[in-house]
């Protein structure tokens with residue numbers, strides 16, 4: 044039991060308690076504030092409100108035997124009503140599944156469920172108590188009426204391989220969702236449930252899962268760390284209230300950590316950091332803390348340091364908590380039991396004292412309340428500030444985004460995970476602590492969506508997946524109101540009514556049906572036909588929101604850089620492939636599917652090689668499509684190099700009817716950013732990397748022909764404006780060389796001519812689109828290639844060969860060389876004065892750190908994407924496996940004519 048809780052209960056600190064209550068092992072076993080806690084000294088009368096719900100036997104964190112022995116409350120624990128009266132540590136499920144039945148002759152345990160609502164109460168009472176504790180726990184979780192204040196919508200974000208899935212699997216086990224800890228390396232994790240994820244040992248789909256911890260409901264979203272799935276992270280981050288950032292204690296703050304960190308910054312998501320893999324050789328907690336400052340710009344608040352490690356022990360075994368001044372040791376195979384003992388004199392204690400002093404000092408800079416407490420109650424002694432006060436101060440500054448609590452451990456060795464779960468409860472916000480969501484109306488006005496359970500329903504579909512049995516599963520976050528099962532809702536993005544068949548709470552691949560999803564919560568809707576990722580859902584009778592097309596804001600999706608062709612194995616396969624692609628598109632808005640006008644081939648484009656590889660995998664294996672997939676190719680862009688003005692007449696016969704329109708198009712290349720800024724200031728519209736202008740003021744009816752003149756086209760200026768814009772967008776989507784989208788061009792459409800009833804909005808759009816195509820052909824079309832900013836981390840002595848390779852055959856430009864841990868003077872001064880980071884040499888991981896510390900450097904370069912294909916293996920051989928790299932697209936670059944000819948030949952075949 045943490046000191047803080049003892050102090051809370053006793054209302055006295057260890058030193059001021061007149062008797063030995065805080066050190067009495069019998070009295071201080073319980074961390075569940077439910078139960079009557081009686082202090083042996085008798086003069087402390089804790090005024091702890093009774094926990095609403097007696098923790099049932101099955102939620103004990105120890106196995107049956109251990110529980111009985113360690114709790115020392117055997118009599119109370121297994122009493123007649125089968126309620127575990129005093130438990131250790133937390134509300135974990137007991138491994139002894141059948142115990143309630145065995146101990147009570149098969150009768151149902153009596154639970155105090157008076158506070159649970161009628162329908163749920165009935166379900167609980169009718170439960171078959173022969174079910175496993177696992178199932179029981181899930182049901183219990185679902186049925187407990189968690190208040191919003193006890194809900195945490197949390198994401199786990201990090202660089203690939205930092206240990207997100209490994210940590211999450213432990214969380215699920217300790218929370219009672221799984222009986223066994225899943226292992227990424229064995230491919231049996233709960234969170235990575237797609238076959239493709241298990242095969243590769245990585246997370247692709249951010250699976251959402253719900254579990255209970257210390258009387259709170261945690262909705263947890265695991266997110267992928269690979270750069271190809273940045274959109275998946277973005278989707279998750281915008282519905283989160285808080286996040287746990289996992290850092291690899293050996294690698295420190297890595298490139299993708301910086302990307303996801305900045306994504307979380309954009310949505311002001313409070314975070315805690317967990318420095319994982321502290322058992323590995325080369326792990327350095329202090330260095331990683333400093334990098335949180337230098338690379339992420341955040342203010343780290345160290346709340347734990349690695350515990351003492353004997354040279355003989357096999358890796359990290361303990362953590363010192365500097366808030367409670369306890370040593371936490373994990374001493375069983377699954378790490379479910381934590382032994383907490385007060386820190387005793389020695390190097391770790393001395394370091395912890397330094398850490399606590401720094402923590403209180405840091406908090407005092409950021410929070411006035413702690414300053415008052417420091418002087419008034421702790422009499423200026425850092426060690427006398429109560430743990431509970433420190434925790435509350437940490438919570439306040441974390442919620443305000445002023446600081447990030449930092450914890451450490453080794454998830455793979457089952458060390459340090461429960462404190463991370465505690466930190467989620469203690470330091471991260473509930474939906475009530477977050478600002479209102481902002482929605483937009485179609486007239487541009489904004490509305491605050493306050494969290495009100497009785498308010499109008501406003502929900503965001505943040506993810507769609509396809510389940511072979513249940514069909515489309517739409518993950519939603521309800522921002523206001525209550526989403527009921529079997530209700531009718533309205534999708535303001537697709538403008539259509541949808542029927543909610545069922546609502547589910549997800550336990551990764553296991554599910555529980557629920558009657559409603561309340562404001563502030565995350566759940567899954569089954570039965571929606573058209574809803575896609577990013578759509579906004581409201582009540583079907585909310586005419587105001589429907590009329591104004593209320594939108595919670597969509598995610599900006601960067602343009603895809605890779606594509607491949609898909610060829611059905613036979614004509615009968617066309618339909619199933621089309622259906623499968625439709626499903627994939629609904630799930631993943633960063634995928635694009637189109638048909639090549641020349642070859643008639645279906646093409647799919649995506650964010651990276653891995654992204655498309657996964658799509659291929661899912662089409663062939665999950666959807667069982669029989670198709671040949673073409674080679675992965677780069678998605679180039681097209682532009683023009685000169686100006687052109689053309690007048691175009693569109694005159695066609697469609698289904699026996701003549702359709703006509705005419706327009707003028709002026710096209711020119713955009714020279715640079717300044718050119719674009721100038722045009723934007725002059726009122727041009729930006730679409731991707733191009734600018735558009737539509738002028739329908741000089742729209743004229745064609746009057747040369749009496750028949751045409753007599754049949755007015757009756758198209759309003761507004762309709763014409765929209766039709767011209769549609770035509771321009773369609774024209775921009777297809778260049779003249781290889782049908783890649785156009786970029787860096789400025790197009791103006793004017794002089795629209797209408798031909799009576801022969802002109803429809805469709806014919807205007809088609810006319811403008813064709814005109815753009817003709818104009819591009821005349822304006823010296825050219826190909827552009829995706830350019831990447833590449834960061835390569837290598838050892839000092841490998842810089843030469845890596846740079847030589849980059850600037851040689853790979854056509855790259857090196858733009859900088861940095862130390863991998865930029866400990867500049869500013870950071871160094873802060874580390875010494877304000878930011879506390881323990882010395883690595885004295886710490887667990889640091890014992891090995893000294894041996895391993897070869898200085899690494901980061902090479903920054905701009906390189907064409909085409910030169911980066913297969914770079915991982917090239918870098919591996921250049922650096923003997925030690926180099927790592929990350930890259931992101933920064934735009935499209937010019938190509939030499941030779942190179943352009945080669946690419947055209949490669950793609951067209953001539």
Ligand SMILES: Nc1nc2c(ncn2[C@@H]2O[C@H](COP(=O)(O)OP(=O)(O)OP(=O)(O)O)[C@@H](O)[C@H]2O)c(=O)[nH]1
Nearest residue numbers: 203204205206207208209245246268320453454455
């Ligand atoms: N030694 C050690 N290895 C760890 C630890 N945590 C995770 N690993 C290993 O690191 C590798 C990556 O772990 P994952 O949990 O898959 O990492 P992830 O962040 O989920 O990776 P992605 O899903 O690909 O983004 C696996 O081989 C784990 O066994 C740790 O604390 N210590």
